[in-house]
Amino acid sequence: MIRTLNILMVGTSLLGLVGVYALKYSVEETASEKARIERQIDRQEGELSLLQADWAYLNQPAHIAPIVVRHQEALGLEPARQEQFGSLASLPMRPIEQPDTGALDALFESLEAGVDPIEQLIETN
Amino acid sequence: MAIISEGSAPIALDGGRKARGNLTKARIRWVIAALAIVFAVVAGKLIQLGTVVVDSTIEGRERDLITASRPAILDRNGLEMAVDIRVPSLFAEPRRIIDVDEAVEALRSVMPDLDETWLRNRLSGEKGFVWVRRELSPAQQERIFNLGIPGLDFVTESKRFYPSGEEASHILGAVNIDNQGIAGIEKHMDGEDVALLQSIGLARGNELSPVNLSIDLRVQHIMYEQLVDSLTRYKAVAAAGVMLDVRTGEVIAMVSLPDFDPNEPMTAFEPVNGKKDQRFNRVTSGIFELGSTFKTITLAGALDSGLVKITDTFDARFGVRFGRFTIDDFHGKHRVLSLPEVYKYSSNIGTIKTMQQWGKDNFRAFLTKLGFDKRVPFELPEMRNPNVPEKFSEIVAATAAFGHGLSISPLHMAMATAAFVNDGYMVAPTIYKRSEAEAKALYRPVISPHTSAYMRYLMRLNALEGSGTHMDKAAAGFRAGGKTGTAEKVVNGRYSSGLNLNVFTSAFPLEDPRYAMVIIVDEPQRENEQSGVTAGWNAGEVTGRIIQRAAPMLGVSPDFSETIDASLVPVELR
Numbered sequence: 001m002i003r004t005l006n007i008l009m010v011g012t013s014l015l016g017l018v019g020v021y022a023l024k025y026s027v028e029e030t031a032s033e034k035a036r037i038e039r040q041i042d043r044q045e046g047e048l049s050l051l052q053a054d055w056a057y058l059n060q061p062a063h064i065a066p067i068v069v070r071h072q073e074a075l076g077l078e079p080a081r082q083e084q085f086g087s088l089a090s091l092p093m094r095p096i097e098q099p100d101t102g103a104l105d106a107l108f109e110s111l112e113a114g115v116d117p118i119e120q121l122i123e124t125n
Numbered sequence: 126m127a128i129i130s131e132g133s134a135p136i137a138l139d140g141g142r143k144a145r146g147n148l149t150k151a152r153i154r155w156v157i158a159a160l161a162i163v164f165a166v167v168a169g170k171l172i173q174l175g176t177v178v179v180d181s182t183i184e185g186r187e188r189d190l191i192t193a194s195r196p197a198i199l200d201r202n203g204l205e206m207a208v209d210i211r212v213p214s215l216f217a218e219p220r221r222i223i224d225v226d227e228a229v230e231a232l233r234s235v236m237p238d239l240d241e242t243w244l245r246n247r248l249s250g251e252k253g254f255v256w257v258r259r260e261l262s263p264a265q266q267e268r269i270f271n272l273g274i275p276g277l278d279f280v281t282e283s284k285r286f287y288p289s290g291e292e293a294s295h296i297l298g299a300v301n302i303d304n305q306g307i308a309g310i311e312k313h314m315d316g317e318d319v320a321l322l323q324s325i326g327l328a329r330g331n332e333l334s335p336v337n338l339s340i341d342l343r344v345q346h347i348m349y350e351q352l353v354d355s356l357t358r359y360k361a362v363a364a365a366g367v368m369l370d371v372r373t374g375e376v377i378a379m380v381s382l383p384d385f386d387p388n389e390p391m392t393a394f395e396p397v398n399g400k401k402d403q404r405f406n407r408v409t410s411g412i413f414e415l416g417s418t419f420k421t422i423t424l425a426g427a428l429d430s431g432l433v434k435i436t437d438t439f440d441a442r443f444g445v446r447f448g449r450f451t452i453d454d455f456h457g458k459h460r461v462l463s464l465p466e467v468y469k470y471s472s473n474i475g476t477i478k479t480m481q482q483w484g485k486d487n488f489r490a491f492l493t494k495l496g497f498d499k500r501v502p503f504e505l506p507e508m509r510n511p512n513v514p515e516k517f518s519e520i521v522a523a524t525a526a527f528g529h530g531l532s533i534s535p536l537h538m539a540m541a542t543a544a545f546v547n548d549g550y551m552v553a554p555t556i557y558k559r560s561e562a563e564a565k566a567l568y569r570p571v572i573s574p575h576t577s578a579y580m581r582y583l584m585r586l587n588a589l590e591g592s593g594t595h596m597d598k599a600a601a602g603f604r605a606g607g608k609t610g611t612a613e614k615v616v617n618g619r620y621s622s623g624l625n626l627n628v629f630t631s632a633f634p635l636e637d638p639r640y641a642m643v644i645i646v647d648e649p650q651r652e653n654e655q656s657g658v659t660a661g662w663n664a665g666e667v668t669g670r671i672i673q674r675a676a677p678m679l680g681v682s683p684d685f686s687e688t689i690d691a692s693l694v695p696v697e698l699r
Contacts, residue, residue, distance in 0.1 A: 042211075053208045
């Protein structure tokens with residue numbers, strides 16, 4: 001009975017040993033993986049900060065203005081003059097068109113008299 | 126039992142059972158002793174490990190502090206004015222370097238500008254950490270890394286980068302190599318809370334939320350461009366300008382020339398035309414005799430007191446005599462002038478008479494009310510005390526009425542001008558974003574809304590008929606108005622008639638003012654034969670061009686209808 005117990009305990013110890021070793025190695029691997037990812041994040045954050053700085057630089061009026069000046073002639077660019085500003089309120093209302101009553105009357109009269117002006121147009125052409 | 130019986134002695138003097146019992150006890154003792162030793166060793170090692178102090182400092186400074194970052198600075202529209210970039214820095218651990226000569230040679234192949242003897246001294250010895258070169262480019266880092274020298278390593282530092290370059294230099298200030306603010310808003314932020322965060326190691330990575338300033342970079346650019354232009358156009362030695370939002374006190378733009386590159390803070394100490402210390406912020410830390418622009422202040426105070434009416438007239442036929450001195454007018458009309466004419470023709474005599482009718486002590490008290498006795502409460506650390514005499518004698522009060530014999534900063538003047546057009550409510554300027562509701566809580570009335578309406582009329586009148594016509598020509602349609610000031614500079618204790626400091630204070634759109642501006646051009650000369658040297662020709666024109674470009678961006682659209690100007694005229698004068 002003692003013998004079986006001993007064998008069992010030795011077996012358990014061996015198993016534990018192997019288990020702990022495996023765990024240690026897997027933890028080491030995870031740790032190095034973590035370090036690798038951290039390095040990558042660090043590098044990418046560095047790159048990101050450079051790109052952000054680049055983007056900020058490219059968006060500066062101080063950077064854009066010289067480009068505008070360089071292409072001023074080719075593109076016909078000019079600062080807007082005061083007279084070129086307008087608002088909807090400053091547009092005049094559309095004038096109300098008065099129907100030409102005289103011409104309409106003439107049309108109705110000629111139709112009543114049996115003369116179709118469109119037919120005449122087609123015929124003359 | 127089996128194990129014990131095997132190891133027992135063959136001859137037993139004692140009883141077998143007793144002998145076996147003694148032996149077992151002895152063995153247990155040995156085992157306990159062995160275990161105790163093992164545990165003692167473990168405990169000892171633990172204590173040893175616990176007492177080891179890891180040196181986390183880099184040349185006496187905390188590593189966290191060196192890699193600490195600063196919050197990004199944005200303008201009011203979210204455009205970056207200052208950002209952090211991560212850059213590698215090279216350090217060496219001399220005690221781990223095997224061959225110093227080889228390391229020196231290899232490093233100099235990448236960075237030939239490093240001094241050989243300096244580098245050799247640096248890398249020799251038993252030190253644990255020395256900087257070799259801070260803030261390398263990624264390409265340099267790659268090449269040094271590929272050299273494979275043992276004992277060299279990199280640490281990533283945060284470096285401040287100002288994408289707008291010189292344009293906002295005086296606002297932003299600068300940081301030193303350890304990323305601590307040494308000037309401008311950077312220094313102010315450190316005084317606030319960034320330094321604390323950094324010292325407890327919190328300010329790392331992108332954890333700090335960005336700071337929004339009140340500056341509009343577009344307007345800042347226009348003001349910068351126009352002031353740079355003014356230096357060549359009028360051959361001026363210096364120029365400065367500030368624009369305030371009159372309702373909130375926010376600084377929209379602030380430029381002072383000559384300036385420096387915040388990316389290279391040492392440029393702030395470079396001499397200009399052989400003269401040292403010229404690159405200071407003239408808006409906050411420069412104090413000047415602002416000349417006739419001060420008449421706005423005299424008239425505002427006089428009208429607000431009720432002792433002077435807008436309909437009053439003043440005899441400006443003869444100069445005012447003080448003992449040996451006679452003060453006369455520059456553009457003398459030499460007749461009886463109405464109060465708006467005093468302003469329009471910038472009459473020294475009329476202004477002195479106005480001030481005398483009001484009383485010199487009232488005048489002095491009004492300057493205190495406007496805060497001209499002390500610095501403007503403002504965030505930038507570069508400030509200087511104004512120089513206003515404690516008590517006014519008759520003659521000092523007379524010269525002060527038209528802006529001589531007392532010096533204030535342009536920011537004082539901008540703050541006062543903003544208050545005069547903003548229904549008389551003064552608010553301290555700020556460089557941080559501030560809402561109108563927040564500003565209203567800080568409002569301090571300095572003149573009545575009624576007097577404010579008079580001032581708007583007078584400022585617009587001066588643009589239409591007075592010395593501001595050059596400004597109004599450029600800024601036509603934007604209902605701008607203001608006052609010129611041409612102050613003779615003091616050279617060797619005397620006023621020099623050749624060298625002027627020209628000022629233009631303005632506000633727009635005057636029927637409902639939003640922005641106030643002060644522009645200074647120092648020692649301007651004639652642009653051409655036809656033009657003059659007084660402020661209207663240079664500071665005024667610069668103001669006009671800035672308004673013309675910036676007003677549409679700020680949401681002020683041009684309006685040419687004459688009813689607006691007519692509506693500004695006070696009822697008494699219609």
